[in-house]
Amino acid sequence: MLKPGATIGILGGGQLGRMLSVAAARLGFKTCVYEPGGDCPASHVANFHLQAAYDDADALRRFAQSVDVITYEFENIPTDALDILEAIRPVRPGREALRISQDRMTEKDFLSGLGLTPAPYAQIDTLDDLTAALAQIGTPAILKTRRFGYDGKGQARITDPAQAEEAFAAMAGAPAVLEGFVTFTHEVSVIAARGPDGQIACFDPGENVHKDGILHTTTIPARIPRSRQTDAVLLAGRILNALDYVGVMGVELFVTPQGLIVNEIAPRVHNSGHWTQNACPVDQFEQHIRAVAGWPLGDGQRHSDVVMENLIGTDADTWEALAKEPGTAIHLYGKADAKPGRKMGHVNRITPRA
Amino acid sequence: MLKPGATIGILGGGQLGRMLSVAAARLGFKTCVYEPGGDCPASHVANFHLQAAYDDADALRRFAQSVDVITYEFENIPTDALDILEAIRPVRPGREALRISQDRMTEKDFLSGLGLTPAPYAQIDTLDDLTAALAQIGTPAILKTRRFGYDGKGQARITDPAQAEEAFAAMAGAPAVLEGFVTFTHEVSVIAARGPDGQIACFDPGENVHKDGILHTTTIPARIPRSRQTDAVLLAGRILNALDYVGVMGVELFVTPQGLIVNEIAPRVHNSGHWTQNACPVDQFEQHIRAVAGWPLGDGQRHSDVVMENLIGTDADTWEALAKEPGTAIHLYGKADAKPGRKMGHVNRITPRA
Structure with a gap:
């Protein structure tokens, strides 16, 4: 169990790394972000930013030696980089989760092998x-x-x-x-976490709506029967256990009249879990840091209903109007250029539990 | 109105500066912390840490020139430093609030002059x-x-x-x-905010309990009649208006059978407002940043009841037990040495609104 004051290494300096850094700081950890780009969102709130390429073996070694545990905000970490890092410090979630989620074919075979149903x-x-x-x-x-x-x-x-x-x-x-293609009535996702001791905690499933291939909103609670919500959570737990997983995972599911179909898994904090920041005492970012640090997990409880909406491209220019909305929490990522399709921030609109 | 991407300068690098920095980042601002000490809590999460003394005129000038607005986490800023800073960038809250709160005698005369009752x-x-x-x-x-x-x-x-x-x-x-000495039944505080346009928003009054002269717990709602809570909020509003105040202020009050007595005011975010982090969509830190940046204020609404408890000295060593408590949010400040009496962190224990 890592004590406050230890340093968490984070591969990737985007908005997920940024929000992981803030959560780590809240628990008294220091953070070191490894990211090739300069002035990246995570560097604004991390203790250290090591700016180097993912194939820079010397920099990777220095990074690993300067931290106590390594995690990441994206799954496409080069295998060579992992080889170097793993030899020096634990990488969580582990290699098997990355191997499977880096390859759609491997992932689908893995899910089928578990008796789950992919498309x-x-x-x-x-x-x-x-x-x-x-x-x-x-x-x-x-x-x-x-x-x-x-x-x-x-x-x-x-x-x-x-x-x-x-x-x-x-x-x-x-x-x-x-x-x-699968004919589904709803797309939902479960944000699930597992600690090194096997403890599992899930947040309530959220209902996702996409626009132009990018997540638009996540609504909590998902408008599906309670029994289906329980199915979704149990299914996520099976995936985590099968991988001896440590950390937070996003599991995307299609809800069909015939049952749940697994769309894809992401071995990291997930855009569809951003709602937890304003509806739960322990959010997905802190939950991930807790798991990676070997801390007891939060129990996933929430105090509010919530709709998360992504701010894509120039959506974020409406910050003044958003700031006037009661019950709306704004999260901007500190990105300079609002390119079309770029995730610039999100808002969580909370309401009392129905 | 400062746009996301602007830089907020913060005088003081303790836990208040740390939590202000995180709130500023959440709104897309960059932060520069001015603090003589090294490895200070705020430096862990700020974009920049300018490490220099408060009487270093050159450093103060460089600081002011590198930011868009200046705020602070403590009221005892030397007058000479303010002279230098104010000549270059706006300092919020402004000079009058500092002049009054830096001197207990001036503060009490000011409060009496407003028709309020100090001890x-x-x-x-x-x-x-x-x-x-x-x-x-x-x-x-x-x-x-x-x-x-x-x-x-x-x-x-x-x-x-x-x-x-x-x-x-x-x-x-x-x-x-x-x-x-005043014989009081409760000590409460109101965290109030005012924007440059005169908009005022208050959080619900919290009830404070001290231990060894240091704040121990703040409980929301305060266990006093609703009418007294309203009195407290109105009184805080009068103080803010009288000072043409911009930012968050902490107003400590004694509740007596004869009415409210003003104990003291603090022209900054306040320990007794930490509960807002886990019970409100917009917390006191973000509220202060919003005010200082000229943004619309949050309306101060809360979704939960909450008890904030300070972790003093070795209290913070209980983090593992605290992490197991459901509904408890942990906030550690990243301080290395747990000296007796030192504020190391706090927890917010939230429950549904009664």
Whole structure:
């Protein structure tokens, strides 16, 4: 168990690293953020910012030696970097969670192996693979690179088998996976945490709405039956246990009349868990730091209903109007340029529990 | 109105500066902390730490030029420093609030002038003054230096007129004020805020319990009649308006059967307002930053009842047990040495509104 005063190393200096740094400070920890970019959101609130590339072996070694435990805000950490870091300090969540979540195909095989239901999928290495898979899965379907995709990037939607060649070309030779569409009534996500001693705590499932491929709102409670909410939480717990996981994980699920389908897992704090900042005594960021530091976890209880809304691009320019709304908490990330599609901040609108 | 991306300068790098820095970051501001000490609590979460003495004119000028507005976490800022800073950037709250709160005698005269009731008091410059004042005010009474006192320092309690000489000697020649004791049923404080446009917002009054001269707990709601709570809030508003105040102020009051007596005012965020962090969408730290930046204020609403408890000295060593308590939010200040009487952190224990 890390004592207050210890240093938490965080790979990645975006908004998730920023909010992790603040949570770590609240528990008396120091933070060191490793991030190639300068003036990154996390550097504003961290004790130290080590600005270096992810393939800079010397810098990675210095980073690991200067901290007591290492965590991260994104899952696409290069394997070589992990090899260097792991030899010096514990990396939490661990290697297995990263191996699985870095590759959509591996992830789906893992979930199927657990007896959980992902959307129909097929491995696509050649155009022939794609033609065959489309015949089996049908359209509409979506072709995705197996690795390094997020927020709709590295994806091609296929509504007619005739588009196969174009979609395959869009992958630029990267190994891919074809996913069938699932007809769902709701998309929900569970923010779950597990400590090194196996203690598990989940926040209530939130209901997500996307816009242009990016999360738009998360609403708590999700408007699904209580029994489905319990199913979702239990399912998340099974995933964490299977991975001997340490930290917070985001588990995205489709709610269908036939049951829950696992969309994807993220081995980190998750945008759909930002609502916890203003509705829970212990939020997802502190929960992650507690897990990584070996502290007792918060129990996931919340005191309020809440709607989280992302501020994308110029949405954040409305800060003055947002500041006038009663019951609205503003979170801006300190990013200078409001590029289209860029996450600039979010708000949590809280109301008493219904 | 300062836009996100602007820099807030904060004089003082203790826990109040630390929590102000985090609140400023949440609104997208950068922070520069001016503090003579190294590795201070605020430096862990601020963008910049300018480590220099309060009489270093060059450093003060560089500080002021590097920020957009200046605020502070303590009221005893040297007048010479203020002269330098004010010539370059706005200092909020302004000079008048500092002039009054830096001197207990001036403060009491100001409050009396407003028609408010402080405890009986008398200016003490000589032993004869003290003898005369004791004859009028009676014992027990408390002799305090007019300036630079906090948490019970620079004070001598007098239970018998025969102790006058000893008490006077303890002031070491500093101008002093004698305060009569007030028989009160409760001590409460109001955390009030005012913006540059005159908008005022108050949090609900909290009930304070002290231990060894240091705040021990603040309980919300205060266990006093609703009408008294309203009186307290209105009184705080009068003080803010009279000072054309900008920022958050802590107003400490004694509740007596005859009415409210003003104990003291602090022109800054206040220990008795820490409960707002876990019971309000906008806490006192963000409220202060909003006021200082000219933003619309939060309305002061709270969603929960709460008891704030300070962690003094080795109290903070109980973090593991505290982390196991449901509904308890921990705030540690990142201080290395748990000296007796030192504020190391606090917890907020929240429960649903009764």
